[in-house]
Structures are given as structure tokens and as C-alpha cells.
Amino acid sequence: MPTTGPSPRLWDAGAVALSLLGVYTALVLEPTTLPGEAPAWWWVDLAGGLAASVLVLARRRVPVGCALVVYALGVVCTSSWLAGAVATFSLAVRRPWPTAAALGALSLAIGPLQGVFRLQTPDNTSLGAYAWAAGVTVVVVATGAAVRARHELLDSLVERAERAETEAVLRADAARTAERTRIAREMHDVLAHRLSMVSLHAGALAHRRSASPDEIRDALEVIRAGARDALVDLRAILGVLRDPDADPDADAGTAEVGTAGVAPQPTLADLGRLLEGVRSAGTPVTLQDERADGTVPDECGRTLYRITQEALTNAARHAPGRPVAVVLRGEPGGEVELDVSNPLPAAGATGPPGPPGNGLLGIAERVALAGGRVLSRGPEHGRFRVAVRLPWRAEPRVAAAAREEIA
Template sequence: MPTTGPTPRLWDAGAVALSLLGVWVALWVEPSTLPTEAPAWWWVDLLGGLAAAGVVLGRRRAPVGCALVVYGLSVVCTSAWLAGAVATFSIAVRRPWPTAAALGVLSLALGPLQGLLRVQTPENASWTALAWAAGSTVVVVATGAAVRARHELMDSLVERAERAESEAALRAEAARTAERTRIAREMHDVLAHRLSMVSLHAGALAHRRTASPGEIRDALEVVRAGAREALVDLRAILGVLRDPDADPTDPTAPGEVGTASVAPQPTLADLDRLLAGVRAAGTPVTLHDGLAGTPVPDECGRTLYRITQETLTNAARHAPGRPVEVRLAAVAGGEVELDVSNPLPAGGATGPPGNGLVGITERVELAGGRVHLRGPDGGRFRVTVRVPRRDEERVAAVVEPREEMA
């Protein structure tokens, strides 16, 4: 039982005081010892009542055992009657009500045995006295059961509150983990592409020793621009880490983060600029755009842009100089299919899937799409995904009921 309210020592003091009150009533207020009895019974009553008052101190550790001892004393000592009530109440508080009811019936059944040892008055042996004892036992058991039910309710409320706090902490930790994963994915997609292009331009510049000053100047300008854009993106992401309220994926919330402006997130409208940068780095790219006249929401466009960016970065890293084909097409079911492929590098070795391909799968799943192919296919390395073409209103309509059910 919880120790709310009075301390256990106060409860013990009250139980002993109530038991001693029974001794005082039985020996001085309404003496239970009759003139026809031996004077020694008065001392038996006194000692038995005091012993019963001491026994009730152990009711928390062994409520049933204490009750049986007190019931046994009450057979001989009339002064133990209030101690018996205290023991019955303790059982009802600390044990299920059937146990308390059974022991209450036992205490009533032991009452007539006192007539075998002590002289009884007509009042003590009447049906009225038996009814009074039965009624008081029922009241004591019911009160103890009510106290037990209240304690159990309080325990359940405390447990529920602790579980709610624990679940809230777990949800907060899961949200932080998801946010860190999202930011890491953005850093990988953006910075990996920028730095790969810078590395390719710098490598080409180092090997083309016969390049003209104009070509060298152009290459250096591309390297400078790529490094600057990578720095801008890095500052934007780090600004989000410093400011939890900032959202780098919100295209409607440009602002100042650190010393760099947070640019709106790209969509399919920026795909030509991405391909132009890759071509300038020395990777031939062919775009087959089958989405002419097909509206593509920004959410779907951002997902397709990031996947294309990652696949082009992988192609430039693992198969430099090999031509890349990018195909976009609208397919049945309101989806957009993106297919990016390039010839396998010399020897056909591509290595195990890296974090980039894992990130592509995560992006597609978060967008509600699926990955059809991700690996070698007939002498080419191919990534084929399908992403639902749905607008922001429809996404909100799908997400909000899930949040309400959660």
C-alpha cells in the first residue's frame, strides 16, 4: 500500500490506541468480568488485551497471522474485541475482500466459544448481540475493502502517469532521432553532390596540363562556385541544428541562418540546372522528360530531385566519364517513375550499397513510393523508383487522421 497521508508510525499509534480503548471499555467502563467469576479473570483480560494491542503492530508484515492470534486471544479475553476489529480492517486493506470476508466469518464463529470458558450474561448470548457483532464486522470489512480499492486506484493513476511520462520521453527521443536522421540525409544529399563535383573538376584540372588559361579559369570558377555553394548549404544545415524552429525543407520559409541565406528547396524545375552542373564536371547526361504537361507537386518534385542528385553523384564517383541516362515518366496509379542508369565501370565491380542508396530507399518510402530496382541490370547500374504524384492537401488529409488516432 502506498504511504500517502499519515506516516506508518501514526497509523501504528492509532491502531494501538484503539486496541487499548477496547481494554479500557471492557475492564472499567462496562466490566466484562462477572462477580461469579474468579478475580484472576480480570488480570487475564488485562494481559490479553495488552497482548492483542502489541500484536496489531505486526499487521503490515503478516496481517492474516496477526488476525488469527488476536481472534484466539478474543476467545479468552473480552478486552481484545477492538483489537480484533483493527486486525479485520487491516486484512481487508491488505488482502482481497474474499480473504477478509472469510476471516470475518471466522471471528464471528469463534465468538460463541467464549461461553465455554467464561460466564455469559443473557445479553451477551442474545441474538441482538450476535447481530450487532455481524453488522460491525460487515462494516469493518466493507470499509477496509473501500480503502484498498482507493489505494489500488491511486496506484493505477500513478503508474499511468509514470507510463505517460515515459512514453512522452520516448516519443520526444524518437522525434529527435528522426530529425537528426532527416538533417543527416539532407547533408549527405546536398554536400556529397557539391563536393563530388568540386573533386571531379579539381581532378580534371590536375590532369589536363595542356589546358588553356581560359579553360583553367573556367574550371577554377566552377570549383569556387561549388565550394561556395557547399559552404552555404553546410551553414544552413548547421543553423537548423542551432535553431530547432528552423526547417531547411520548408520552401516557403527562406531566412538568414548564420551568415548564409537558407534557399528554398529545389524541385523538378531546378533539374536542368543540376544536369548542367554535372555535364560541366565531365559526365555526359541525357534527360528523357516524359512529364510534359503533367503537373508534379513540389513535394514529389523535391523527392525526385534529391534522388536524381544522389544517383548522379554515385555515377560520377564510381563510373567517372560514363554517360548517364535520366528518364522521367508518368505511370498508371498517379505515380511518377524515375529511372537513372549508367554503364558499369571497368571490371563491372560496383561494391556494396553505400549510405547513398540506403538514403534513396528511405526517401522513397517516406514519400509513400517504392524502389523497383537498385543495382546492376544488364551491364548497367540502374536505379528505378516510383513516387506518388499527390498534392500537399491530399498529404495533409492522409496524415492528420493518423495523428488523431495516435
């Protein structure tokens, strides 16, 4: 039951007071002992009424048992009549109405048994007296059932509110977890590319014994810049994973150590800077842009940028020094196609081919989430080719589902 309202002790005091009022009216205002009855019956009636008044304190724990004992006392003690009404009301509040109605009918049925032990007057055994007792019982049972229904309604409303609040918290946690998972996926693309460039420059520097001091200085500067950028990216991503309330528009390049700044996500507008970084690492890259319009939506542009980044990282790792061709084509309202290819390395240069790695699997997942399709992601006519096609203005299904859930 709801916890609002008077305390249980106050209800108990009221129930006992009402029961004692029944004792007072039966024994003081209208004495129940009749001429011919032993005077001891007055004291028996008083003891029974007091006992029934105390028994109503157990009406919450054992409502059925309390009612039955009070009804039994009512067979010989007329002063317990209000205690019986209190027990019946409490029974109707705490048990389904058929149970309360059945026990109320039982109290009416055992009423005539009082004539076995006590003398009765014509008024006590008249049809009007029985009708009055039945009417009181019906009112008490109906009122108790109405109170029980109200309590059940309030309980259901409270339960629904708590469930809605819990579901809202779970939805928020799920959205936060999904966002953190997305950021964790970005870590593979960003750091793999940065560290691959650092590894390539370090490897070239280790093998070029005859490099001039200027060349060595330039290579070390590229390594230092790549390591610094990787550290900044790692700090930003881990900062967001630690702090779900971090500002996604903060500049990671200016974030202090331990803060949660995150740089804006790159789009196709940043593709030129990506290609310049790959070229500076020693991988020739050409870009052929055949789009009818350069304004690719940001969601689509981010997906294309990450796929290009992953494809270039794989090319630099597995076919170092081989030229890479990047082709973009498409038109607004249709689809945009990305094609990244490079010649396969010489036989035995990188070992036997293995199954697709996490990078290629990640590309397929990104394309699927964007509503596109993968045209190729493996060897094809002497070249390793990654080709995908995305809707020009398609909305990622994960974002759309999240917005629908929030709405």
C-alpha cells in the first residue's frame, strides 16, 4: 500500500477506540443484561468486548483469523459488535472482496446462535434487526473493497511510474553504451593509421644507413608528429570513455592531460590532409574525384573518410611503397562510390594471405550501418581493391533507431 496518509499506529488507535465505543454503547448506554440473566453476564460481556477491542490490533497480520475470533466472541458478547465491523472492514481492505463477502455472510449466519447462550428480546430477533445487520455488513464490505481497489490503483500507478523511470535510465545507459562503443571503434581506425605511419617511417629510417642528416631529421619529425597525434587521439577517446558528459565539440588538440576533449569527427573535407600524411610516409596516393557535386552529407562523408583511412592503412602495411589510387564518384540523390586499390605486393613479400582482418570486417560493418553495400574488399585482377557504395543522403540506422527510441 502507499505509505502516504496516517501512520499504522494512528490507524490502530482509531480501530481500538471505535471498538471500545461499541463496548460503551452496549454496556453503559443500553445495558444488554435482561431480567432473569445472571449479573455475571455483564462482566462476561465486558471482558469479551475488551478482548475483541484488543484483537483488532492483529487485523493487518491475520485479517481472516482476527475476523473469525471476533465473530466467535460476538456469539456471547453483544459489546463486540463494532469490533466485528472493524474486523470486517479490515478484511475487505486486505483480501479480495469474495473472501470478505463470504466471511461477512458468516457473521450474519452465526448471529442467531447468540440466542443459545443469552436471552433475546422480540426486537433483537425481528426481521428489521436482521435487515439492519445485513445492511451494515454490506456497507462495510463495499467500503473496504472500494478502499482496496483504490490502493491497488495507486500501487499500479506507482509501479508504472517506477518502471517508466527505470526504463528511461536503461535507455539512457544503452544510448551511452552505444556511443562509447562507437567511440571505441573509432580508436582502431585512428590509432591504427597513426601508428602505421610511425612504424613505416621508423622502419625506413632503420634501413637507410646512408640518409643525410636532413632526411633523418625530417623522418624523426614525422615520427614525433605521428606519435604526438596518436597520443592526443588516444587521450581524447579515453577521456570520453571515462566522462560520458564530455563536450564532443571540444578541441582535442588543446585539451590538457586528463581532460576529455574530443576533436570534431573528420569528413571528406579532411581527405586531402589524410592523403598528404600518407604521401609523406612514402606511399604514393592519387585522388580522382568524379563527383557531380562535392557537398556530401557529413554522416556519409565520415563513413567514407574512415573507410579510406582504413584502406590506406592496410595498403601501407601490406604493400609498402606501392601506389594507391583513390576514386570517388556519385551524384546527389543517388549513391556515392569509393574505390581504393593498389597493386598486390610481390609474391612472398608479406607472407601467405590470411583471412580478412578486423579492419576489413570493420569496413563491412560501417557500410552496413550506413545502409550501403560492399562491392569489393580483396584481391581482384592483380590489385587489392576496397570498393563500397553508400546512399548519398542515407541516415545511419543506429542513429535513426536511437532517435525513434527517444521520441
